[in-house]
Amino acid sequence: MRSNPLTACYPVLVLLALAGTSRAYPEFQRAISLSSGRTVNCAMCHVHSDGPEGNAPGQIGHLSLAEQTELGRARVAFEPNASVKSPILNAFGNHIINSLGRKQFLELRVTPGELANRLPKDSDMDGDGISDADELRAGTHPLIKSDGRPWLLFKANLSANLGQILLMLAATVLGLWGLQHLLHGFDVATRLEDDEEADEPHNSTPH
Numbered sequence: 001m002r003s004n005p006l007t008a009c010y011p012v013l014v015l016l017a018l019a020g021t022s023r024a025y026p027e028f029q030r031a032i033s034l035s036s037g038r039t040v041n042c043a044m045c046h047v048h049s050d051g052p053e054g055n056a057p058g059q060i061g062h063l064s065l066a067e068q069t070e071l072g073r074a075r076v077a078f079e080p081n082a083s084v085k086s087p088i089l090n091a092f093g094n095h096i097i098n099s100l101g102r103k104q105f106l107e108l109r110v111t112p113g114e115l116a117n118r119l120p121k122d123s124d125m126d127g128d129g130i131s132d133a134d135e136l137r138a139g140t141h142p143l144i145k146s147d148g149r150p151w152l153l154f155k156a157n158l159s160a161n162l163g164q165i166l167l168m169l170a171a172t173v174l175g176l177w178g179l180q181h182l183l184h185g186f187d188v189a190t191r192l193e194d195d196e197e198a199d200e201p202h203n204s205t206p207h
C-alpha cells in the first residue's frame with residue numbers, strides 16, 4: 001500500500017520546523033541595522049528583545065503546552081495566509097509569517113534586504129502613517145506609533161491633516177484681514193470725530 005507522499009513528509013517537515021524553534025534569524029536584523037544605521041534588536045519581530053531562546057516570558061523555555069502547539073503550527077505555516085500566531089513572535093513578526101509564509105521568509109535569508117519589498121505595501125500596523133515596509137527600511141518599530149523617522153512622521157502627519165491645516169490657515173488669514181479692516185474703521189471714525197470737534201464754533205470766545 002502506497003502512502004501519501006505529503007503525509008510521509010509531514011513528520012520530517014515538523015521535525016525540521018521544530019528544530020528551528022531555538023533559532024532566530026540575525027541576518028534580517030543585521031541587514032536592517034546596516035541599511036538604516038540604527039541598532040535593531042530582536043524586539044522588532046519577537047516578543048522578547050533577546051530573541052526566542054531562554055526561559056523568560058515570550059521565550060521558548062517559558063511556553064505552555066498550548067503555546068508550544070501553536071508554535072509548532074506556526075513553524076509549518078510554509079504558505080501565506082495561514083493565520084498563525086506564534087507565541088515567540090510579536091504582532092509584526094506574525095504579520096510577516098502570515099503575509100509571506102515561512103517558505104518565502106526562509107528563502108529571503110540569502111537576500112534579507114528584500115524583506116521590506118515583499119511586505120504588503122498598504123500595511124501600517126501602528127497607524128502612524130508610515131508603512132511597515134518603510135519602518136523596516138528605516139529601522140523604526142512598526143508597532144510603536146511614536147517611533148518613526150521625524151521627516152517621515154512629519155510628512156505622514158501633514159498628509160493626514162492637510163485639510164485641517166488649510167482650514168486653519170484660511171481662518172487665520174480671514175481673521176487678520178477682518179482685524180485690519182476693523183482697526184482701519186476705528187481709525188477713520190476717530191479722525192472724523194476729531195475733524196468735527198475742530199469744525200465746531202468755540203463758545204468760550206469773549207465778545
Ligand SMILES: [Ca+2]
Nearest residue numbers: 124126128130
Ligand atoms: Ca507604521
